[in-house]
Amino acid sequence: MDRPEVPLPQLHAFVVLAEELHFGHAAARLGIAQPPLSQQIRRLEDKVGHPLFDRGPGRVTLTPVGRELLPAARQALAGLADGLAAARAVGGGRAGRLRIGFAASLALTVLPGLLRTFRERFPGVDLDIREMTSAPQIAALHDKAIDIGLLREPPADETELGFRTVLSEHFVAVLPRAHPLAAQQSVRLGQLADSPFVLLPRAVGPQLHDQIIGLCTAAGFAPRVAQHAVEWQTVCALVEAGLGVSLAPASIRRIRLKDVAFRRIVPGTARTRVAVAWRRDDQNPLVAHLLAAVSRNPADPADGPQPPHRAPTDRP
Numbered sequence: 001m002d003r004p005e006v007p008l009p010q011l012h013a014f015v016v017l018a019e020e021l022h023f024g025h026a027a028a029r030l031g032i033a034q035p036p037l038s039q040q041i042r043r044l045e046d047k048v049g050h051p052l053f054d055r056g057p058g059r060v061t062l063t064p065v066g067r068e069l070l071p072a073a074r075q076a077l078a079g080l081a082d083g084l085a086a087a088r089a090v091g092g093g094r095a096g097r098l099r100i101g102f103a104a105s106l107a108l109t110v111l112p113g114l115l116r117t118f119r120e121r122f123p124g125v126d127l128d129i130r131e132m133t134s135a136p137q138i139a140a141l142h143d144k145a146i147d148i149g150l151l152r153e154p155p156a157d158e159t160e161l162g163f164r165t166v167l168s169e170h171f172v173a174v175l176p177r178a179h180p181l182a183a184q185q186s187v188r189l190g191q192l193a194d195s196p197f198v199l200l201p202r203a204v205g206p207q208l209h210d211q212i213i214g215l216c217t218a219a220g221f222a223p224r225v226a227q228h229a230v231e232w233q234t235v236c237a238l239v240e241a242g243l244g245v246s247l248a249p250a251s252i253r254r255i256r257l258k259d260v261a262f263r264r265i266v267p268g269t270a271r272t273r274v275a276v277a278w279r280r281d282d283q284n285p286l287v288a289h290l291l292a293a294v295s296r297n298p299a300d301p302a303d304g305p306q307p308p309h310r311a312p313t314d315r316p
Contacts, residue, residue: 006047008080011073013040014052018070021060091285098286099128101137102150103205103274105232108254110150110166110274118293125286133204133230141279148290149277152249153207160280166294167274171215172253173263174198174239174246182261189219189247189265196226196244198235208272212247215270236260 013030017037020026027034045052052066062070102111115127130146137149141161154163173187179195181187193216202209216223226244229235232252239246240259249272253262276294278287 006044008077010040010044010047011077013037014044014066015070015073015077017041017053017060018062018066018073021062023060096284096286097126097128098148098284098290099130099146100148100150100290101130101132101140101146103134103137103152104131105152105249105252106150106274109251114150114166114290114293117296118290121293122286122289125289133200134208135204135206137277141277144279147278147282147284147287150274151277152205152272152274153211154273154275154277155207161277162280163275163277164291164294165273165275167251168271169250169274170268171212171247171265171270171272172250173265174236174248174252175261175263176239176242176245177259177261178242179245179261181263184263186264186266189215190221192216192223192245192247193219193221195224197223198227198229198238198244198246199223199225200230200232200235201228204230211270211272215247215265 013026016029017023017026020029023034023037027037030037041052048065048069050065051063052069054061054063115129118125119127130140132140132146132149134149134151134153137146137151138155138158138161140146141149150166154161173181173189173192175182175187181191199212200209213223227238229238232248233255235246235248236252236255236257238244240257247265248262276291278291
């Protein structure tokens with residue numbers, strides 16, 4: 001099909017004249033003189049190859065060709081108007097699509113409130129939420145596969161990405177309920193030296209993995225890793241099954257499993273950081289809006305009191 005090359009002024013003039021059926025009234029509505037209007041109509045008729053109007057003394061009527069063209073002309077003008085409005089909305093950050101990667105554990109803290117705040121302010125924006133561990137989020141940001149990342153322990157050597165801390169939390173020991181240390185209110189890291197560990201693979205979160213290994217090293221032992229699991233929920237499930245112990249961010253206590261005990265680590269000075277990440281050169285206004293929503297939506301402190309409807313007490 002050949003692409004029609006019809007100037008918009010001609011199409012607009014045709015629709016207005018078809019509605020007014022009077023050259024003088026149509027010219028006044030268009031804000032032009034009558035001769036230029038007549039020229040626009042004649043040029044369009046030349047393009048179509050047939051008369052669009054019957055012109056008689058004191059009257060103007062649409063020909064069958066004109067009646068056939070009118071709905072398509074109106075649709076074309078309306079579609080262009082809608083497209084311009086949509087483009088302006090995207091350019092102004094009121095519409096469009098924002099792709100957000102997030103670490104699964106952040107659904108327990110940062111993510112729900114942040115998304116709620118953003119949606120309340122920008123209901124016309126489509127959110128594409130993707131569950132990803134931290135290292136794949138960094139790669140996806142570089143590849144422009146996502147626009148925003150919510151991750152743990154951002155790397156310190158990144159120059160193309162920006163990071164803003166949204167949450168800082170202590171570590172806790174994750175123990176099977178039957179573990180002897182579960183009877184204590186707190187645990188010294190050295191007390192875990194003889195227990196097998198369940199940890200996230202380093203590939204999915206190098207900084208957090210190295211931080212946990214470093215805490216154990218500082219306590220005088222190298223953890224014996226018996227199992228790896230990609231998500232914290234799986235880590236806790238393997239601990240519940242008696243396959244080992246773990247160290248986890250405090251918010252992981254919100255994963256409620258019957259036979260898992262969470263205990264404070266002493267000394268409790270070490271903290272893990274949650275950050276929002278973005279490309280520094282990204283001109284998408286939706287990214288700026290999301291960062292503003294982060295500022296307006298302080299994270300629920302994971303180190304504070306536990307939420308209601310907890311699992312039964314994890315004391316033996």
